[in-house]
Amino acid sequence: MNVSLFITCLCDTFTPDVGKDTVQLLERCGCEVDFPAGQTCCGQPAYNSGYTTQSKQAVKQMITAFEASEYVVGPSGSCVQMVKEYPHILRDEPEWRKRAEHLAGRTYELTQFIVAVLGIDDVHSTFQGTATYHPSCHMTRLLGVKDAPRRLLENVQGLTLINLPQGEDCCGFGGTFAVKNAAISAQMVEEKSCHVTETKAEYLIGGDMGCLMNIGGRLSRNEEDVKVLHIAQVLNSQ
Amino acid sequence: MSIKIGTKTYADRIQEGIDNTFMRHAVSSAQGRFRTGRLKAAEELGDWEDWRTLGEEIRTHTMENLDYYLYQLSEQVEKRGGTVFFAETAEEANTYVQKVAEEKQARKVVKSKSMVTEEIGLNEALEKSGCEVVESDLGEWILQLDEDPPSHIVTPALHKNKSQIRETFVKKKGYTKTDDPEELAAFAREQLRQDFLEADIGVTGCNFAVAESGTVTLVTNEGNARMVSTLPDTQIAVMGMERIVPTWEELEVLVSLLTRAAVGQKLTSYITSLTGTRLENEVDGPEDFHLVIVDNGRSKILGTEFQSALHCIRCAACINVCPVYRHVGGHSYNSIYPGPIGAVLTPLLDGYEDHKELPYASSLCAACTEACPVKIPLHEHLIRHREIIVEKEQKTTKAERLAMTGFAQWASTPAAYKLSTKMAGTVLKPWTKDGSIKNGPGPMKAWTAARDFPAPAKKSFRTWFDEREKRREKDDRL
């Protein structure tokens, strides 16, 4: 199966290892992975801040970049959800809207793709340790991906999962929210970090780099030694 | 009161909220209780999602035929001896009620809980025309004594604890007992009893007006609305023009959703239905019944992309799950409608000028949208508001606009984007120590005030992928 990787700008710039693990994981699951070089950022920072006109430039760039792809898979629930918004964003431009619908229909979040499209719920990985999982908001509530990550994680050899109290609460990232409403965001991430440390888990696992950078940044500020991992890193561990 | 409750700046309000440890503790534990209750009640009902869909359908249908149902409602109320007044503005509504009070030579008015009367500032208007107004909902009564605005639409005094309440009672009413909630409530009941007996007019809100029978329905837990609506001879019910259901059948669905979503109850203690005046062959009911239907900006919302905001049944489920509300409390919104629905509704009813920050007071986590029993896409409405604030109202800063224009260029030019992934590490190097940034420049400052920022990777993913592809091609050639 041919899969185009949608890396997301955060993984591309800050955590290329997550990208590498995503590629290898997909290859291990039998996919042929390509990387359309025309891709940039999904446009969410502008769109969610009300700059719809500006976001459209990014959106069109992304649609063009992935035009030839059979499947598009990204290691982020939030960025994939943004792609799902493209037809709505371009609702007044019929030609573009059609192209947006085409892309949105073929785009999947990584764990969603592995479970729902490839039909795999055990990727035969091994990872020793205790971990808690943060189900990020856009992935669960908007994209509706709730079970796939858990199912894959439950099948990882050696991994003990500990329930995260009030896991469904937002970590306070919210893109530009973290900067525009920094004071509130700080309270939210502090609360989330406390819930993480309460579990006494060695690792925090998540499916969205934005949330992980936020919670991880707070944990490290608080000098907590919880290590933060993207789910692709755990699933590709052997 | 009116929609807006004060004059402090947004930043000050937020900081005050954050610094109010007691309030945050109270809000957080109440949210926990409400959340568990709602989830349990939804589970017990079964098919919660189907119920929500039904609720959404009922509200959509009603709003799309609002003129028809309002007409039917007013016909029915008048048929049952009531008088209906359509108020386009808050002022018109208040003037009408003042006029009724004057005609009745009323000195005392008792009220049951009603958000719309807060919205239009009815108490102040009545006081101006010489009436004493007494709130009879316990929470509202406490706030009235304390001259404090509500911080929640269902439990208005959520931000107060029992010792604060006791203090208020001592100061304002000469209370002498302890802060035991039972004793406090008993005292309030005793005090209010006299007011009920003396009142000339009873003012109620309206949870749902049933169009087919001209019935005003109130959903309460304290039973005070029954006193308000039975003792005084003159009754005035004030409702927002959207608070209507076609028939009793829809009422049942919406009440089922409301009580479960609000407090996790299958049913509240009291559901009171008021239909017109006492007719000749009847033994109870008021002599005079007035229904004041308030527009106050609502009809402007009809037919716009925000129409579904009018579907709200004021259950506060969105407020009870909101993490922003949890940390800043209701007063920070500077509106009698706080939380996610407040952030959506307030700018619609009261304009952007004073409330332009509200739509941004959300991380767009969509917990509100998920909790809403009538499926209002609250977080999407917040994005629409932001769009208007940016594009129509042009209320964002120049720096932000420039940044967003820069973003658009960057994200639509792969070469520029690629260069930035390469350069990011170098640019941020002066601030980077041990792989992270603890005190970043520019907009990063706000981020690094509370958390570390990771240093960009030495080699971006795309560079790695390029190199891998080249290596592979070379291997293939060999």
Ligand code: SF4
């Ligand atoms: S918006 Fe929905 S959840 Fe919020 S108060 Fe209204 S009905 Fe309840």
